[in-house]
Amino acid sequence: QKEVEQNSGPLSVPEGAIASLNCTYSDRGSQSFFWYRQYSGKSPELIMSIYSNGDKEDGRFTAQLNKASQYVSLLIRDSQPSDSATYLCAVTANNNDMRFGAGTRLTVKP
Amino acid sequence: DAGVIQSPRHEVTEMGQEVTLRCKPISGHDYLFWYRQTMMRGLELLIYFNNNVPIDDSGMPEDRFSAKMPNASFSTLKIQPSEPRDSAVYFCASSIKFGTQYFGPGTRLLVL
Numbered sequence: 448q449k450e451v452e453q454n455s456g457p458l459s460v461p462e463g464a465i466a467s468l469n470c471t472y473s474d475r476g477s478q479s480f481f482w483y484r485q486y487s488g489k490s491p492e493l494i495m496s497i498y499s500n501g502d503k504e505d506g507r508f509t510a511q512l513n514k515a516s517q518y519v520s521l522l523i524r525d526s527q528p529s530d531s532a533t534y535l536c537a538v539t540a541n542n543n544d545m546r547f548g549a550g551t552r553l554t555v556k557p
Numbered sequence: 558d559a560g561v562i563q564s565p566r567h568e569v570t571e572m573g574q575e576v577t578l579r580c581k582p583i584s585g586h587d588y589l590f591w592y593r594q595t596m597m598r599g600l601e602l603l604i605y606f607n608n609n610v611p612i613d614d615s616g617m618p619e620d621r622f623s624a625k626m627p628n629a630s631f632s633t634l635k636i637q638p639s640e641p642r643d644s645a646v647y648f649c650a651s652s653i654k655f656g657t658q659y660f661g662p663g664t665r666l667l668v669l
Binding site: 492496537 | 590599600601602605613648657658659660661662663
């Protein structure tokens with residue numbers, strides 16, 4: 448079982464719609480959760496971090512964490528073509544190193 | 558402030574040659590990470606340092622790979638001898654404690 452799992456996609460949504468990206472993790476002791484965005488040919492950049500159960504909102508982005516279900520998600524409201532990228536879920540486990548999911552490729556169609 | 562700096566940005570070499578990748582972390586960051594990214598395996602953590610000391614190198618694929626951090630502002634990842642399957646993008650990232658990791662632009666390595 449992979450430590451951090453994401454649907455590879457591609458996920459395609461029309462402009463203005465809500466994009467929902469999901470991630471599950473295997474280590475129940477995981478403490479910190481991150482969403483990175485990676486444009487093609489570029490390096491990952493952090494867009495959201497979340498540490499406690501519930502929702503965290505930042506502009507058009509909302510991260511949701513459910514530790515009981517070992518699940519973290521990212522919602523992108525009013526999706527824009529510029530949101531088209533690969534989104535990487537990352538989890539910091541008990542041993543303090545960060546494990547990344549394989550990423551979900553999102554395409555927002557005008 | 559400058560972000561994480563990596564060099565070279567692109568490297569093409571022949572199988573069997575030694576390859577050295579370089580990284581300068583963000584000033585004041587006490588953690589430094591080396592990652593490798595391929596289409597097949599995604600983003601993999603190779604090794605990380607805390608205050609210049611290697612903490613976990615369990616991700617280093619084999620003895621051909623080695624990493625050093627002689628001081629707080631410089632790290633190297635060396636592959637000797639290189640093989641075609643080492644072709645990938647190698648990222649360096651740094652952070653304060655276990656906070657947000659900031660990635661460098663990456664080095665695209667092609668081993669022929």
